[in-house]
Amino acid sequence: MWEYTEKVMDHFRNPRNVGVIDDADGVGEVGSMACGDALTLYIKVDQQGRIKDAKFQTFGCASAIASSSALTELIKGKTIEEALKITNQDIADYLGGLPEQKMHCSVMGREALLAAIANYKGQSRESLASPLVCECFGVTQEEIERAIRENGLTTREQVTHYTKAGGGCGSCHERIEEILARLKKEVPVVALPAQRRLTNLQKMRLVEETIERQIRPELQKDGGDIELVDVEGNRVMVSLRGVCTGCPSSNITIKGIEQKLKEMVSQDLVVEEVRQ
């Protein structure tokens, strides 16, 4: 049995904004019945480029219906530019989180939004031009890359949870691994647009990743080590191990860590050392 939040169950049982807008300015259709979920999003945009109304129809599980409902609530009243900034994580956060295996429902919402906006602007969806990676679920390279970048994904299982790609016959696994390996090299996965507002969960994950990938290896070179104790708001509490403990220059180390975390995660972070 899945653990759905109350909010997910509420939006599943009483979905907001169900239906069709007959004279919609933009329509986005994603998914298919064969894939197990599908969403059609309708948007009505006013003269100022603001989304006046949004409606949806969804075929899918509880979290797919809830994600669609959340998406329409999130975009109503926003300008197209603002709406474009909404990520799948925002949809999941709005619902108080989704089980990881169900994150693809939030990604489906995000993809439908991009499709509807492209349709409104009279463009064809870029992602459609991108090469198909997973044939079982019709997932393109661009969709996979976006999910990896925006969610800081590192494993193939995660890519499947977020995009469904790789969840069928498995013949695309290698290509997904290739994309993961390439993105890891090209852009650090954790590099997000600087002004992004992070949720606590994201922040935690990014802090963890930055420590794992970039800070710990450095310290270990000098025979030291670091452990993440807690993240509270913008306070990151760490404890230093090995050679670093009690080291007179550990203050410097802490400053260095803070610098790195500021750069990679958020300018507002402060790092504190917890002595054990």
Added chain:
Amino acid sequence: MKVVYMDNNATTRVDPLVVQEMLPFFTETYGNPSSMHLVGARAQKAVAQAREKVAQLLNAHPDEIVFTSCGTESDNAAIRGVLEASPEKRHLVTTRVEHPAVWNQIPYLRQKGYRVTELRVDREGRLDLEHLKASLTDDTALVSIMFANNETGVIFPLEEVAQIVKARGIVFHTDAVQAVGKIPVDLSKLPVDLLSMSGHKIHAPKGIGVLYIRRGTKVAPFMIGGHQEKGRRGGTENVPYIVGLGKAAEISQQELSKESMRLQGLRDKLEHGILERIPRVLVNGKGAERLPNTLSCCFEYVEGESLLLLLSDLGICASSGSACTSGSLEPSHVLRAMGIPYTAAHGSVRFSLGRFNTEEEVDFVLENLPGIVERLRQISPFWERRAEVSKG
């Protein structure tokens, strides 16, 4: 809220008579059957009686009954025990619709260098017997074919299957977890060598199963330990659960013919009622022989998990072969093997009835299900389009 439990192929409520029978074996007769004293002797006697009752249910000899911890253990012990006992043979035949306890062993065995043939089924879930005949070779160590399917309830013609296999002198195992207690299983007539059953599908508790091993069958032990179960399965006997299983077997045997007719009546009422009230429903395995208690159907244009959760809001418990409920992204391998289109398979729901279901409960489901399906179809983008197509 009243619970209407229609998921008896998943597990069943333990019969209160079974619980009653078990209780003294926790508190008074708690002995180890191997012990040389009166408390041990009483436990040993109780185990022997339970073994007798299970043997009667299957029409087998008590010394052919080995108690295990569950159906999955029985399946593993059977398959791996037979393969180990004849290491020179490297081929296994099974089907595409087996329970995961068998099905998920296939990749493992392939990795170990075995060849595995997975037999086809048709659209109704019926086995292709020609395919079976053609697949048997001198290298075939074992054929493992289920008795009745857990998802669709489709019953395989086991007598015919067993004869084909035994004519070639090959060891034959059947996973009969869903069949035992629902249809007659008579091992004096059925030439199977090994059979798995499970306690919690017949109103005994979870954590107890049986592997039937016909006299003379070569099987390497799966659990090595003490001399229990004649060295075929080490580990101190789970006395209270074995006693419970004995009682459950006894009740099953007494009630089988009456109960299966009653369940079939309820199932048919449910099935016809659904087909009458709800358009675009497919019954899986409709053309095949099926267990009397099982109804598996696909509601087109809706997704199974959503349906289950809305049913659950009303206290109705069923299950689904849709992708979402299992955490996988594809619908159940059984429905896929049958060639049910994905578009329908995602909306599959299984109702499996049991001893404690009543006609009022069937009526309750029939009253509420159409509204729920309709509600989800109204949300679905495809339902509307379908309507438009049929209008135009």
